[in-house]
Amino acid sequence: MPGPVFDLSIYADEDTLLAGLRRHDPDACTCLVKRFAPLVYTRALRLVGDPDDAESVLQTTFMKVCDALPGFDELSSLGTWIYRIATNEGLMLLRQRKPRISLDDIVELVQPDNLAQPHQSRAIDPGHAAINGELRI
Numbered sequence: 010m011p012g013p014v015f016d017l018s019i020y021a022d023e024d025t026l027l028a029g030l031r032r033h034d035p036d037a038c039t040c041l042v043k044r045f046a047p048l049v050y051t052r053a054l055r056l057v058g059d060p061d062d063a064e065s066v067l068q069t070t071f072m073k074v075c076d077a078l079p080g081f082d083e084l085s086s087l088g089t090w091i092y093r094i095a096t097n098e099g100l101m102l103l104r105q106r107k108p109r110i111s112l113d114d115i116v117e118l119v120q121p122d123n124l125a126q127p128h129q130s131r132a133i134d135p136g137h138a139a140i141n142g143e144l145r146i
Contacts, residue, residue: 023087030078049095056099066102070095
């Protein structure tokens with residue numbers, strides 16, 4: 010059974026949507042998510058490469074949007090602002106990831122042929138130095 014159908018035409022443009030959001034209209038919030046979720050998810054998926062992580066970025070982005078909405082200065086469009094928040098959230102997730110190296114990869118790296126050879130000590134032997142010095146004269 011499909012979910013409820015929302016009339017997105019109530020907020021035909023971003024200015025009307027923004028006014029509804031600032032009035033705390035629940036339909037405005039639904040329209041915000043319906044309108045921008047595909048953009049945010051696509052951006053997140055391109056950044057993080059994993060559908061589950063992209064979903065996490067999507068959720069975090071809309072939570073941040075709701076928290077930061079009172080400070081939205083309208084210097085850019087609402088879509089551009091949300092896109093930037095989504096990008097920042099995706100980048101934060103990538104920074105938090107730990108490099109994943111399997112033990113098999115480590116074994117391949119630690120083969121004797123791949124290891125650096127120990128540096129031979131070239132300490133000067135006094136006897137050789139004396140003989141070399143005499144031969145030069």
